[in-house]
Amino acid sequence: MVKPDAYDGASKPRVAILISGRGSNMVALIEAAKAEGFPAEIAVVISNRADAAGLALASAEGVPTVTIESKPFGKDRAAFEAVLQSTLEAHDIELICLGGFMRLFTAEFVQRWYGRMLNIHPSLLPSFPGLDPHAQALNAGVKVSGATVHFVTPETDAGPIVMQGVVAVRDDDTPETLSARILTVEHQIYPNALRLLASGRLRLEGAICKLECDAGGNDTLISPQLTSKA
Secondary structure, eight states: OBOOOOOOSSSOOEEEEEESSOOHHHHHHHHHHTSTTOSOEEEEEEESOTTOHHHHHHHHTTOOEEEOOSGGGTTOHHHHHHHHHHHHHHTTOOEEEEESOOOOOOHHHHHHTTTSEEEEESSOTTSSOSSOHHHHHHHHTOSEEEEEEEEOOSSTTOSOEEEEEEEEOOTTOOHHHHHHHHHHHHHHHHHHHHHHHHTTOEEEETTEEEESSOOOOOOOOOSSOOOTTO
């Protein structure tokens, strides 16, 4: 059994958010961390692209930002990660949240941060990993979809699941409309998943993530809902 480090509340774990673009989930995490009693501090936002729109948003919130351009490293992921690791250490980072970070990690880097690095994916994993998950869901004809926060492993979108949120899929949905509704769910579950991790309320049993307390989860979503006239 592996359990992420527990935090006693004396000091909040310092979190780095890694982005490559607009930083929508980054903003949700920063906003959540402003609340009194939130058990983590957003210490730095790191982008692998200097033109990422999220950098300006983070700066406007007073969060330090760092750019490590990945393009000059080409396919040398280890060299890029060496610079990234030095930056994380310089900011005393204890937890990482990936927020649309469009770069794959080596197995060595993932193992170093295993149990301390979260990612979010816009589908109900293990269904529809990888690219175009909304189109995958519509093409499969599923009646519900959603978002998943999970621990990062070397396999893409395959780590232990921390939290999921569900939306109904409508007959007239497009990838764009489905994406918009799922994004709202992402902004809800990612801060709560970080809250659980930072407060030490998660434990890993093999490939399964479990809570130290009962989180309920008895609500039922049925889609499509039938009316009395159906």
